[in-house]
Amino acid sequence: MSQMLIEAAEAPERIALQRDKNRDARRAAAQRIRTLDPPFAITIARGSSDHAASFAKYLFETRLRIPVLSQAPSLATLFEATSPKLSGTLAIAISQSGRSPDLIETAAAASAAGALVVALVNDETSPLAQQADILLPLHAGEEKSVAATKSYIASLVAIADLVAELQSDDRLERALDELAPVLKRAWDADWSAALEPLARIERLLVLGRGSTLPIAAEAALKFKEVAQLQGEAFSSAEVAHGPMALVRDGDPVFAFAPSDAAREGFADRLAALKDRGATILCTGSEESAVPLPVARSSDPAVDAIAMIQSFYRFVEALARTRGLDPDKPPHLSKVTRTR
Incomplete structure (x- = not known):
């Protein structure tokens, strides 16, 4: 078994631990954010953590009505142009290691x-953790694999838990209470069945929308990182604005169908791609050329979290099918020190 597979399989027990240990800290954080009543929020992240930040944007904007923008770290590190208008706003920094210099500097500038x-x-001992006003540890345990898995899922769950606390959303709270068995399913x-269609290709589109767009972005990164396959993620609403022109007969499109209000338009886009001759590989939709079952919950956001857990096991197997070692992606290291 690869280290990636071992660590990804730990996600259910790790998120159960996180939710239990963070209960008091989560409530205290929600109270401070309510008191602040921020006009908007910024996110500070890179890589997989930035995809988790996009998930935060989706939940904060659709459920809390708080606008969210992604803060480019170079504003602080290269241009020294952090806006003074961040006063009274919320900054959400997400990192597995907490040691990337650009994230540390950006969070310090926002503060x-x-x-x-x-x-x-x-x-929890990292510089980023120590300089934060509020710390919500991920409790994912040590992650040795270069490809982040359980820490990404832990980030999604921490975000969803915080939103549920801020919104007093019983449905989301109940779905999160049931998440560990959903992740096991x-x-x-x-x-x-999707291994053979992707075993010898070099590129593909990866689609999502709403709650599943951050999942599609993470999947596209893992296609590159682990399977050395050029996956590019797009919203199904954006793919018709150019990328659809690249689709040729037989080309694969890997898709994560949302189960919220975005579902109807998503199905229409898949049908259009299918009409162009694309091979649709989709979880959560009948348009799929091969069955990719989804572990359903009682909330669309939790459905999306379950999808990436299934995907991690799949992409690890895909890497091995393509003759690759999922634990040794070329030219990459666990902690990326950018500025």
Whole structure:
């Protein structure tokens, strides 16, 4: 078994631990954010953590009505142009290691401008964790694999838990209470029928929308990182604005169908791609050329979290099918030190 597979399989027990240990901290964080009543929020993240930040944007904007923008770290590190208008806003920093210099500097600059900094970090001793106003540890345990898996899922769950606390959303709270067994079902979902169609290709489109767009972005990264396959993620609403022109007969499109209000338009886009001759590989939709079962919950956001758990097992198997070692992606390291 690869280290990636071992760590991804730990996600159900790790998120159960996180939710239990963070209960008091989560409530205290929600109270401070309510008191602040921020006009908008910024996110500070890179890589898989930035995809988790996109999930935060989706939940904050659709359920809390708080606008969210992604803060480019170079504003602080290269251009020294952090806006003074961040005073009284919320800054959400997400990192597995908490040691990337650009994230640390960006969070420090936001704090100096008067933002309330909330850090979602796996390493509680890291510089990013120590400088935050509010710390919500991920409790994912040590992650040795270069490809982040359980820490990404832990980030999604920490975000969803915070939103549920801020919104007093009983439905989301109930779905999160049931998440550990849902993730176990997701892990057992059989996506092996999609291995052969992707075993010898070099590129594909990856689609999502709403709650599943951050999942599609994470999947596209893992296609590159683990399977050395050029996956590019798009919203199904955006793919017709150019990328659809690249689709040729037989080309694969890997899709994560949302189960919220975005579902109807998503199905229409898949049908259009299918009419162009694309081979649709989709979880959560009948348009799929092969069955990719989804572990359902009582909330669309939790459905999306379950999808990436199934995908992690699949992409690890795909890497091995393509003759690759999923634990040794070329030219990459666990902690990326960018500025």
